[in-house]
Amino acid sequence: MDQYPDTSRRITDAAATSTGDRLDAYVDRYATRTHGMTASEVRSLFSVASRPEVVSLAGGMPNISGLPMDVVGSLLTELVDKRGLTAMQYGSGQGDALLREQICEIMQTAGIHGHPDDVTVTVGSQQALDLVTRIFIDPGDVILAEAPSYVGALSTFRSYQADVVHIEMDDDGLVPDRLREAIQSVTDSGRRIKFLYTIPNYHNPAGVTLPPERRTEILEICQQADVLIIEDDPYGLLGFDTDCPRALRADDDERVIYLGSFSKTFAPGFRVGWTLAPHAVREKLVLAAESSVLCPPAFSQMAVSQYLVGHDWRGQVKAFREMYRERRDAMLEALDDLMPEGTHWTRPTGGFYVWLTLPSGLDAKAMLPRAVTNRVAYVPGTAFYADGFGSRSMRLSYCYPTPERIREGIRRLAQVVEQEMELRAAFGASATSQRPGLDAPAPNQS
Amino acid sequence: MTDLGRVLVLAGGLSHERDVSLRSGRRVAEALRDVGVDVFERDADSELLSTFDTDRPAVVFPLLHGAQGEDGAIQEVLALTGLPYVGSPPASCRQTFDKPMARGLLERAGLNTAPAAVLPQSTFRELGATPLLEAIVTRLGLPLVVKPARGGSALGTSVVRKEEDLPSAMVECFAYGHVALVEQMIDGIEIAVSVIDTGDGPDALPAVEIVAESGTYDYHARYTAGTTEFFVPARLTPELTEQIKRSAITAHRTLGLRDLSRTDMIVDSAGTPWLLDVNVAPGMTETSLLPQSVRAAGIGLGDLARDLLGVALSRAA
Numbered sequence: 001m002d003q004y005p006d007t008s009r010r011i012t013d014a015a016a017t018s019t020g021d022r023l024d025a026y027v028d029r030y031a032t033r034t035h036g037m038t039a040s041e042v043r044s045l046f047s048v049a050s051r052p053e054v055v056s057l058a059g060g061m062p063n064i065s066g067l068p069m070d071v072v073g074s075l076l077t078e079l080v081d082k083r084g085l086t087a088m089q090y091g092s093g094q095g096d097a098l099l100r101e102q103i104c105e106i107m108q109t110a111g112i113h114g115h116p117d118d119v120t121v122t123v124g125s126q127q128a129l130d131l132v133t134r135i136f137i138d139p140g141d142v143i144l145a146e147a148p149s150y151v152g153a154l155s156t157f158r159s160y161q162a163d164v165v166h167i168e169m170d171d172d173g174l175v176p177d178r179l180r181e182a183i184q185s186v187t188d189s190g191r192r193i194k195f196l197y198t199i200p201n202y203h204n205p206a207g208v209t210l211p212p213e214r215r216t217e218i219l220e221i222c223q224q225a226d227v228l229i230i231e232d233d234p235y236g237l238l239g240f241d242t243d244c245p246r247a248l249r250a251d252d253d254e255r256v257i258y259l260g261s262f263s264k265t266f267a268p269g270f271r272v273g274w275t276l277a278p279h280a281v282r283e284k285l286v287l288a289a290e291s292s293v294l295c296p297p298a299f300s301q302m303a304v305s306q307y308l309v310g311h312d313w314r315g316q317v318k319a320f321r322e323m324y325r326e327r328r329d330a331m332l333e334a335l336d337d338l339m340p341e342g343t344h345w346t347r348p349t350g351g352f353y354v355w356l357t358l359p360s361g362l363d364a365k366a367m368l369p370r371a372v373t374n375r376v377a378y379v380p381g382t383a384f385y386a387d388g389f390g391s392r393s394m395r396l397s398y399c400y401p402t403p404e405r406i407r408e409g410i411r412r413l414a415q416v417v418e419q420e421m422e423l424r425a426a427f428g429a430s431a432t433s434q435r436p437g438l439d440a441p442a443p444n445q446s
Numbered sequence: 447m448t449d450l451g452r453v454l455v456l457a458g459g460l461s462h463e464r465d466v467s468l469r470s471g472r473r474v475a476e477a478l479r480d481v482g483v484d485v486f487e488r489d490a491d492s493e494l495l496s497t498f499d500t501d502r503p504a505v506v507f508p509l510l511h512g513a514q515g516e517d518g519a520i521q522e523v524l525a526l527t528g529l530p531y532v533g534s535p536p537a538s539c540r541q542t543f544d545k546p547m548a549r550g551l552l553e554r555a556g557l558n559t560a561p562a563a564v565l566p567q568s569t570f571r572e573l574g575a576t577p578l579l580e581a582i583v584t585r586l587g588l589p590l591v592v593k594p595a596r597g598g599s600a601l602g603t604s605v606v607r608k609e610e611d612l613p614s615a616m617v618e619c620f621a622y623g624h625v626a627l628v629e630q631m632i633d634g635i636e637i638a639v640s641v642i643d644t645g646d647g648p649d650a651l652p653a654v655e656i657v658a659e660s661g662t663y664d665y666h667a668r669y670t671a672g673t674t675e676f677f678v679p680a681r682l683t684p685e686l687t688e689q690i691k692r693s694a695i696t697a698h699r700t701l702g703l704r705d706l707s708r709t710d711m712i713v714d715s716a717g718t719p720w721l722l723d724v725n726v727a728p729g730m731t732e733t734s735l736l737p738q739s740v741r742a743a744g745i746g747l748g749d750l751a752r753d754l755l756g757v758a759l760s761r762a763a
Contacts, residue, residue, distance in 0.1 A: 011683060011713060011716075011717040012681045013681055013682055013684065013687075016677075016681035018677045018678055018680075018681060020675040021677075021738075022671065022674065023674075023676065023732065023733050023738075024671035024672035027671070038670040038673070039665065039666055039670040040665070041601060044466065044599075044665070045462060047468065048461075048462065048464045048465075051458075051460055051489075053460060366614075366618050366621055370621040373622075420621075422571070423567065423571075426575050427570065427613040427614075428575065
């Protein structure tokens with residue numbers, strides 16, 4: 001190997017015997033899809049966010065401190081005592097039959113009349129995303145997704161080498177006209193759209209909710225263009241002002257595959273989610289799930305099932321909603337009071353997140369080290385785009401910190417934004433980051 | 447083998463390099479356990495000092511990177527508590543972690559550093575950025591390397607090849623600290639020389655030659671195994687190898703360092719070594735440079751760490 005042809009005669013030793021080492025003996029064996037799995041400064045900075053000195057508005061951890069641990073403990077003890085041998089054994093690949101019935105009851109809240117046979121229990125809805133992507137996507141297939149979209153979904157889509165085409169959102173979520181245009185554009189280019197991935201309720205990360213009339217319009221557009229819809233609904237029960245909005249799946253049981261989860265309404269540690277899919281798709285999902293995990297954990301499923309039977313889970317969800325509402329109010333109030341002019345943010349009516357867009361010229365990713373130095377953390381917007389856009393925006397999460405910590409976090413963030421504005425002003429427009437997407441379209445309800 | 451007693455590996459902290467520090471700490475702690483040392487690990491947090499009251503270690507191996515770990519602060523704290531520790535005294539850490547200050551001392555010792563400008567953020571605000579940036583390019587030319595005056599792991603560091611990219615590089619740098627060091631970029635072979643002193647005076651380990659796949663040894667190239675190829679020992683002539691080892695030892699001595707250090711440099715096409723940075727708490731992760739040199743020297747990382755702890759203990763005796 002001759003890295004330095006101009007200089008090798010003078011300074012390098014032709015007799016050198018050392019051979020190169022990349023410190024990864026498997027580097028030439030990895031699949032192409034693993035190439036994006038690398039170290040990043042942003043991930044490293046999040047390590048600091050775990051320290052109590054830092055107000056982390058970055059994570060999306062459900063706040064389960066209000067769960068009645070004594071009740072859960074008793075339920076688990078009873079489960080082990082009475083059905084331990086079953087709970088600790090392999091189970092069905094499709095999931096526990098009783099739990100699937102209970103899931104159908106829960107989905108009725110969103111207007112869905114599903115059959116337990118069409119439900120597949122998964123290891124969190126993240127596995128549901130993986131399975132759906134695995135059975136539908138070949139490398140290069142197009143997935144339509146909101147701009148911005150859930151980072152975990154984008155990561156899954158990337159690992160299956162899908163081509164994600166983002167669709168603009170506004171204050172009311174996905175814009176139907178932009179969806180029409182994207183479908184037309186992709187179709188004209190000769191590529192195949194496999195599905196639309198959408199989070200209609202209390203969107204992660206945008207915090208917006210699709211109104212009923214848009215749901216109808218989006219269903220019509222997808223019916224006309226023959227596009228499947230993956231409806232991801234982990235937050236539907238966590239609305240602050242209304243009951244669970246009517247799901248897309250409630251009005252189309254052939255075109256919509258619905259994903260649900262107990263992570264936000266009960267606890268994420270059990271890792272129980274599900275899909276509701278047309279029968280033929282469900283068959284493939286079960287086969288794919290079996291090849292992946294054989295079966296979802298029986299213990300977790302039976303624990304969730306026991307909780308649904310033995311506890312007022314609807315009352316618990318109501319308590320969660322009140323807690324998150326208080327935190328949402330704290331964040332919006334602090335943003336209203338403290339953020340400098342030119343900053344905009346969404347006003348969520350449920351869920352966990354506010355999407356904030358910085359004044360023109362600022363770059364949330366470049367600003368993150370300054371924020372961490374000032375002991376506040378957020379997720380830069382670029383994480384929620386598959387195409388590098390979103391650098392002017394960030395996701396702020398209000399689900400976990402107390403209202404007091406949220407106010408303190410926003411106070412620190414406002415200072416950071418002001419410092420960054422001052423710095424950018426000193427360097428002028430030429431200091432604007434070269435990263436794309438500083439002005440990416442995104443919802444903005446402020 | 448000296449009985450070291452209970453050893454504390456201190457890792458984590460609140461700097462931007464916390465993640466790297468945690469990985470360094472884990473690796474050294476494991477290596478020490480492998481050679482039979484009684485080790486416990488903990489973060490540098492608000493309960494650290496009270497821990498010293500209840501579970502006082504015999505000796506400390508600080509592996510905090512970045513500010514707090516390398517700027518002399520933690521060393522000062524350990525000195526105040528009377529705990530022996532591996533590494534350099536506080537004043538030496540302070541002058542080494544501050545790259546502009548270290549450059550001045552290294553230059554006076556006859557070592558080469560690239561032509562550079564050191565400018566705080568406030569100067570750009572007060573005097574206007576445009577004429578200052580023009581002056582930098584006129585004086586130093588292109589390409590340039592922009593980096594925070596204090597910091598490591600290449601965080602906030604950019605290579606600027608076009609003048610129009612300089613403002614955004616400065617802004618990204620100032621996100622990590624208030625002062626920027628703008629250096630003329632030296633083209634050549636990237637080398638790291640680790641120096642250890644286990645009681646017989648500073649000794650340079652086999653040099654590591656760094657060939658980053660992307661051409662830039664940035665954060666991604668440093669901590670993603672497979673993206674950088676390392677040659678140990680570096681493929682330099684024996685004369686140059688001796689010269690860079692001497693340079694690293696001179697840097698170690700000039701800055702008043704102790705126990706271990708790592709000097710990063712570029713050897714240009716004329717065979718001149720240019721010093722880039724000297725580290726008082728070199729990384730110890732799976733992809734870090736000092737452990738590669740240690741392995742090439744035929745030394746076990748656990749053995750080296752144990753010996754350095756022994757030296758630290760003997761200083762306190």
